[in-house]
Amino acid sequence: MDYMDRLNFDGSCDPNPGGRMGFGWVITWKTKRSPTEGSKEKRKSPTNTNNVAEYTALKEGILNYLKLKGKGPLQVCGDSKLVINQMSGKWKINNKKLADIHGQINEIIKKNDLKIKYKWVPRNQNADADRLAMPAGKQQAKIREVKPADRKVIADTNTASVSPRLRVKINELNTNPSPGFKEFARLKVGGRDSFSSKRIEELEKLAGKDATKLVKKEFSSDLKNQASALRWMLRGLAADLAVQKVKVDAEISKKREKKMRKR
CATH class of the missing domain: 3.30.420.10 (Ribonuclease H-like superfamily/Ribonuclease H)
Structure with a gap:
């Protein structure tokens, strides 16, 4: 209004x-x-x-x-x-x-x-308010603002083998210039899909050399995170967002394990 x-x-x-x-x-x-x-x-x-x-x-x-x-x-x-x-x-x-x-x-x-x-x-x-709401200590979990048109996408989520609900969520993230921690945390496959069981070698072949080079740079020798990032790219999530998604998931997992140890 x-x-x-x-x-x-x-x-x-x-x-x-x-x-x-x-x-x-x-x-x-x-x-x-x-x-x-x-x-x-x-x-x-x-x-x-x-x-x-x-x-x-x-x-x-x-x-x-x-x-x-x-x-x-x-x-x-x-x-x-x-x-x-x-x-x-x-x-x-x-x-x-x-x-x-x-x-x-x-x-x-x-x-x-x-x-x-x-x-x-x-x-x-509500992206701007979301960005401002993140405590200073969590700013590293935010990505720099990127124009959606400049993002690299290796697979079209509209034709990828994903559920309609996940397709909507991926498209929302791909068109958001500065998604927040909460958006990444709430992005879920909702079970197993056609990419869940693929091994790292097959994922690298499907994603291509550039995507493989990127995940190896971001996650070094961590094959599990490399595979996870490639799966998200193949589902249609932009390359930079796929990397950030895996980092957010790793942080959430680390906190969960810390809580379990305290029990």
Whole structure:
């Protein structure tokens, strides 16, 4: 809605729960004023969660909007269905921590007589806020912004032997200039497919010399990660994204193993 200012927000907690939280927001003004970006972090705490981070990001974004003399009406956009549906009154709140932040936000809105409309948006339409929400220590898990047209794709996901749902997810990532950690983490095959059982030698032959050279450079002597990256490329994921996907999966696996050792 171009007649309204717009606030996009996103939050993250790594690891979830209990990790460091990051909050990001982007204000797009209805005037010719340049968009305003902002971010904050909070150190590790047992009460930190992704949902708390999402709510806090919204609160910080609204406070920043008011500080910058925003008067409303304001279109609030986020990729958290929980926050959007609870703030708009469609869903009940059963968590005390979230209810407290929810109440604080509504008090701020009421005090400033701010008119707000809430809208859920898919993650690929919330990329800038997602980028800002990543804690500084996790920036290495983000890739540099790349123009989708410049990406190297060795297989067409529209004709590759993948499920329709996975095809949609891959296309979303391929057209996103700066996908976040969460997008990679949520990219799943959903079981085994025609590429899952192929050995590294066959994958290298199918992917070609350039792709093989890239994965050997990125993962050195780690054949498992090399094979995983090649499989994602053959499913249609762009080469740079396939490498990043494997790195994110390796980081998640490392955290999971660390938790298991502590038990």
